[in-house]
């Protein structure tokens with residue numbers, strides 16, 4: 158299979174007012190692969206993720222320089238429809254934030270706002286998304302129960318189902334397992350392994366073993382710079398940069 | 411008094427003197443009595459007096475009003491349209507209709523406007539404008555009701571008379587004045603409810619490709635639902651209970667209002683208009699009107715408690 162570049166970032170810098178959080182990041186993210194981003198707290202991983210779906214713009218005083226290409230078309234340009242972009246690039250946050258509605262309504266939310274009204278079609282999307290997120294077996298019988306009543310791990314999978322329901326091509330995950338117990342984490346990792354057949358996944362994680370287990374490529378960020386970016390095996394077994402080695406062997410951070 | 415002067419001068423004193431005072435007060439308190447105990451007793455006494463006062467007032471209203479309601483019959487008292495207390499007919503049907511007409515008409519415009527204002531303040535306005543509007547709302551809440559009534563009398567009534575017809579003294583005039591008066595309640599409570607919706611919901615919705623407007627309508631407002639319902643009900647309670655401004659602008663005739671330009675009398679107006687000269691059964695009938703108001707408010711408060719509880723169970727605020 159020919160590797161295809163799904164997302165290409167070209168010299169992306171992000172400023173929060175006077176503070177520069179990212180310094181000219183260049184990264185090629187392969188389609189249908191899992192790319193992990195690691196690095197100490199505050200090094201700009203979340204900022205990088207948010208610049209891909211233009212969520213940084215919600216923060217007042219943010220300036221972004223450089224360009225990001227998805228399927229070779231630029232993300233930062235006047236013609237870009239942010240709604241279409243965010244439909245194409247889904248995001249899962251650190252804290253599972255299910256909406257205060259039923260399980261069904263949570264998953265149907267995205268399709269509804271994108272104009273799908275037909276009940277049967279929605280039913281089908283909800284079922285398929287929940288199945289794809291490995292949650293159908295647990296909640297299929299109580300779709301009308303409030304989503305807030307689910308466990309943390311179930312909520313995180315519900316959020317993933319909610320993202321899948323809008324049929325994105327890319328899924329950004331910002332420390333999706335940080336609030337989960339080991340069993341839920343294992344299930345989530347398994348799910349990511351399945352999802353990468355159909356989606357391109359970029360995942361931020363603080364857990365080095367997790368990055369090593371689930372990802373094909375890994376990027377190491379430090380102080381807003383991308384220190385090293387290569388195939389996961391290579392980066393963990395044979396880091397090129399001394400700082401990468403220090404970090405993955407736990408010498409700092 | 412003594413303690414007060416000590417507190418004030420502490421700032422200019424050196425540490426040694428401060429310590430001396432501290433040990434002195436402590437010694438003083440162990441000598442006479444236990445200060446904590448005293449404070450506790452005072453607080454408890456306060457609470458007890460408060461509860462007793464409420465119970466006494468409620469009981470008094472019920473004792474003075476209920477017998478007449480039973481004498482006339484509950485349905486007759488509530489639904490009879492004939493109010494002629496000196497001739498022995500006690501039906502508050504017209505006033506019940508008047509209260510409902512004025513209150514509901516006021517809610518009809520004040521709820522959408524209040525809700526829109528609070529959404530604007532939280533979601534759209536730049537922080538400085540939001541704060542400024544907050545102060546304006548506080549100002550609105552601080553104006554005495556007689557001033558609103560006066561404004562209605564001088565500005566709104568001639569306007570209605572000249573442009574819409576009738577005498578101007580009307581349900582509409584009452585609803586306009588009342589609506590303005592309940593706006594602060596509606597705005598403040600719904601604004602707090604909207605502001606309390608976790609930012610995660612909004613970001614989560616935007617990240618799914620929703621527009622800001624869609625996020626407000628489909629996630630933020632539903633999440634703030636129980637707070638918004640509370641705002642509406644408390645506004646309604648305030649509208650039902652308001653008296654002064656309403657008496658001044660509604661004309662106070664005891665007829666069923668057939669249009670929003672008809673004059674009308676509310677239950678509260680009825681009490682304030684006739685209490686000066688009422689005696690015997692007539693006075694009892696005014697208390698009975700008070701009982702009906704009282705029950706209205708109790709029911710509204712119960713509804714508020716239920717919505718808040720239901721909201722909590724659903725994971726919304």
Ligand SMILES: Nc1ncnc2c1ncn2[C@@H]1O[C@H](COP(=O)(O)OP(=O)(O)OP(=O)(O)O)[C@@H](O)[C@H]1O
Nearest residue numbers: 173176178196197198199200201202203204205216
């Ligand atoms: N809204 C903001 N306003 C100002 N500075 C911000 C903002 N968000 C992030 N920063 C700063 O930008 C830098 C990068 O933050 P970011 O959240 O991207 O780091 P991170 O790598 O995701 O950290 P963590 O692992 O703790 O989540 C940090 O120094 C942070 O303080």
Ligand SMILES: [Mg+2]
Nearest residue numbers: 202203204331
């Ligand atoms: Mg982060």
